[in-house]
Amino acid sequence: MATSARIAVEETSINATSIGKGHWELEITISEGKNHEVRRFCQALDLFVQRLVRVRYGPVKLGSLPSGESRPLSNREHEIITALTESAR
Numbered sequence: 346m347a348t349s350a351r352i353a354v355e356e357t358s359i360n361a362t363s364i365g366k367g368h369w370e371l372e373i374t375i376s377e378g379k380n381h382e383v384r385r386f387c388q389a390l391d392l393f394v395q396r397l398v399r400v401r402y403g404p405v406k407l408g409s410l411p412s413g414e415s416r417p418l419s420n421r422e423h424e425i426i427t428a429l430t431e432s433a434r
Contacts, residue, residue, distance in 0.1 A: 368395075381387070 356376035368398050371392075373383055387394050400407055404425040410416060418426070
């Protein structure tokens with residue numbers, strides 16, 4: 346029996362790179378992440394998610410920041426976030 350799924354996604358880009366043995370690395374960029382959106386997207390395509398890593402949150406690039414850790418925002422990051430929140434009012 347065939348199944349189908351419909352996923353509404355705005356401003357999304359996906360880059361896929363084969364890493365061998367039937368495994369792929371996907372780089373998915375979304376404009377607004379809803380709860381588990383990337384996992385649901387992969388599930389709809391019958392893809393198994395082995396690991397999910399957030400590398401950026403809006404204008405903030407996480408770099409090598411360990412899981413569960415935090416860092417102060419740079420002045421530029423703070424300015425961008427402030428401008429974004431003020432324009433949303």
